[in-house]
Amino acid sequence: MRLSRYFLPILRETPKEAEIVSHRLMLRAGMIRQESAGIYAWLPLGLRVLNKINAIVREEQNRAGAVELLMPVIQSADLWRESGRYDDYGKEMLRISDRHERDMLFGPTNEEMITEIFRGSVRSYKDLPLNLYHIQWKFRDEVRPRFGVMRSREFLMKDAYSFDLDAEGARHSYNKMFVAYLRTFARMGLTAIPMVADTGPIGGNLSHEFIILASTGESEVFCHQNFLSLPTAPASIDFDDRAVMQAEVDRWTHDYAATSDMHDAPRFDALPEEAKVSARGIEVGHIFYFGTKYSEPMGAVVNGPDGKAVPVQMGSYGIGPSRLVAALIEANHDDNGIIWPESVAPFDIGLANLKPGDGPTDAACQSLYAQFTDAGFDVLYDDRDERPGAKFATMDLIGLPHQVIVGPKGLAEGKVEVKNRRSGVREMLSLEEVVNKLVAGRKR
C-alpha cells in the first residue's frame, strides 16, 4: 500500500480527551475516530489490526473445535423475556422499537439467541458436544464509557457457546476454551493470567477471567510470580483428550491468582515474598460454565441415550477483540509510539522513501516493494513528499515491526537501512540482504 494513496489521518498533537496511552496513540496514529461517547469508527489502520486479531481468534477457536456462525446485532425482546433477562438486565441494555412498535434490543450478548438456534435444530445427544461462536458487534449502554475502545459502549466481541449432555462433558468444553484462550493471547505476545472470577449477570458457578498485567489496568490483581513464565501449550496439543485438557488447566490454575473482588488475602499473604505479584490488570477474556441456566427456561433439551429429554449443559466464552487492540498498545509502546507484535501488526514492513522523485531512490523502493510483496509481506510504502524526519516520526508512531529506510546517502554505497521498531537496532544492508533477512526472520 502506498501511503500517498492510503487514508492515515495522523495527529501531531494529542487530543485532550485521551487519558490513557492506548487511547492517545490510537487517535494519533489515525486508527479510530470517536463518533459519540463510547462509539468509534475504525479507520483503515485500526481495522487492519482488528482483523489480524480476529484471524488469530478464529484460528484458535477452530482449532479447539468451535464452529463459526453469525447472529444478528438486533434481537427481539421476546427472546429475552423467555430467559427472564429482559427485566433483569437493566439500563445497560439498549432497548429500541421498530416501526410496528415491537420491542427490540441491540444485543449485549447472545446466550438467548444461541439457545433458540440450538433448540430449533438439535434433538439428540449424538449431536453433542457442540460449540458455536461468532464475532459480532455488541452494545452495552455503559454509564460512563472511557479509555477509548477499552471501555466503549459499542464493542466487538467473539462469543462462543458450548452445549453438552452432562456436567463432565461441559467441563471438558470449558477446558478446551480455557486452553484455546491461553494460546490466543500468547500468539499476540500477551501474558494472560486466568483468574477465578465472579460470574455477574451471565450466571453460573465456574468462571475465569483472563487478565493481562498493565499499569493502566482497571482492576487490581494478585498472582503468583510463576504465571509470568508459564509456557503455553503447543498447537499440537490434543483438544479431544479430556485428561490432557484437564492437566493443562490444572497447570494454569495451580498457583494463586485473583482479582480484587475475589481476593483471598490470607492465602496471598502466605506466599513467599518474592512470589507475590500485585499489579493492575486488563480483562481481555472471560469464560463461564452455567449449566442449565438458559437451557432449562428456554427448553433447550436433547434426548439422551435412555430416550429421556434433558436440558443441555452450557457455557459461554468471550474475548473482546476491540478491547484487545487497546490492551496490546498498553503492553507495547514507548515514547515515540506503538510497537506492534508481528502477529497483529497492521503492516509487516514500513518502507520509507527519503527522497521521492529521485530516480535511483524511487527505483530501489519499487524493487523492494515488489520483492517484499511477492514474499507475502504487507508493506506500507511511504512515498509521500515529506521530509525524512516526518517519515521517521510517522513510522515510529504507527509502530510497524520493521522499517526499511531508503535514501540517496545509503544507496550511494548500495545500501539501505533496516530498523527494528522494538529493539531499535539499525543495520545498513544491501537490497538483497534486506529481503533475505526479513524473509528469514519471518520463518523463524
Added chain:
RNA sequence: CGGGGCAUAGCGCAGUCUGGUAGCGCGUCUGCUUUGGGAGCAGAAGGCCGGAGGUUCGAAUCCUCCUGCCCCGACCA
C-alpha cells in the same frame, strides 16, 4: 447514577471576569529554497464562537433553557 468541568478553524488553545469588526501555534493549499530524526521564507484558504431564547444601539463575552463531550466516584466484555 451522584459530583466537577469543558464546548471558539482539522488539532491544541487565547479572547469571556470588564459587551464594541474573530485571534495564536500546529496542520492544510500555492510558490521558491531545502531534504537521514516532525525545515525556512513569502503568500493564501479555512469560523452561523455547540443550539434556542432573552437583555442591549451592539453579544463569543451577560441571563435562561437545551444538547453534546470530558474527568472523579459507584457499576461493568
